[in-house]
């Protein structure tokens with residue numbers, strides 16, 4: 001319904017169809033006139049990124065690439081949160097196999113999203129900490145509603161943002177700002193994020209957010225796609241290759257890190273604090 005409304009707002013025909021998804025963890029709608037897809041994360045209450053949600057996103061991204069979608073807007077169905085980041089339960093007392101599978105799927109999903117040849121926009125309709133911020137930073141353009149929080153806050157939780165999370169931030173706000181934000185684990189308000197360039201535009205509300213996302217998409221669709229995507233990949237290839245060439249090492253860091261008793265203790269305390277809120 002929501003997508004339909006946007007199409008009407010834009011004055012296009014409402015030729016929007018559901019993009020056959022094998023799960024309801026993501027709602028995927030394609031505008032058949034423009035080929036633009038809206039991928040809406042739909043894992044209430046806060047779109048925490050567990051294996052199943054990542055797998056659904058990954059499957060969708062593969063499909064979008066194979067079916068040559070013209071652009072993708074990433075948003076969420078939650079009223080308050082874009083994504084709460086990685087699902088902490090995936091890291092709390094998992095088996096090694098489960099943790100390995102989870103991390104592999106996170107890597108797969110990020111590689112597909114970061115390297116998508118078509119234009120990507122994050123329509124950030126709510127809080128976007130840690131892994132949520134990673135998703136937003138992996139898109140080409142970020143628009144956010146006011147008075148929400150975004151950032152890589154891992155340090156505050158006693159964990160460490162992986163190198164590729166850090167690289168994404170560095171690529172957007174520069175090395176100095178990223179170093180300060182990562183060491184402190186800063187969660188920026190939408191307004192602060194706009195000031196430092198972590199997000200590109202502020203929107204007044206969700207409707208304005210989607211309008212601005214479509215405006216950005218329209219601009220991009222006016223560019224020659226091959227030239228556009230070649231420049232994009234040129235900018236992103238070093239960051240991508242850094243992970244692609246060290247996936248095993250990265251996974252080992254993750255496993256070694258989360259299985260430390262101190263890290264498990266911090267996770268337990270944090271989970272309890274979240275539940276008590």
Ligand SMILES: CCCCCCCC/C=C\C=C\CC(=O)SCCNC(=O)CCNC(=O)[C@H](O)C(C)(C)COP(=O)(O)OP(=O)(O)OC[C@H]1O[C@@H](n2cnc3c(N)ncnc32)[C@H](O)[C@@H]1OP(=O)(O)O
Nearest residue numbers: 048084085086087088127129130131160253254257274275
């Ligand atoms: C040498 C190199 C070493 C490299 C090592 C690498 C190691 C890297 C390891 C990990 C990297 C992790 C990155 C991450 O993404 S960690 C996740 C960080 N996320 C957060 O800190 C966000 C936590 N959540 C919140 O702050 C809020 O929930 C918020 C998103 C602001 C929404 O607030 P609100 O609307 O008030 O909702 P609630 O807080 O009441 O939450 C509703 C229920 O959802 C549960 N919840 C929330 N977040 C998560 C989460 N991330 N995972 C799992 N569950 C989550 C929360 O407990 C509530 O549950 P319930 O309804 O049962 O009480």
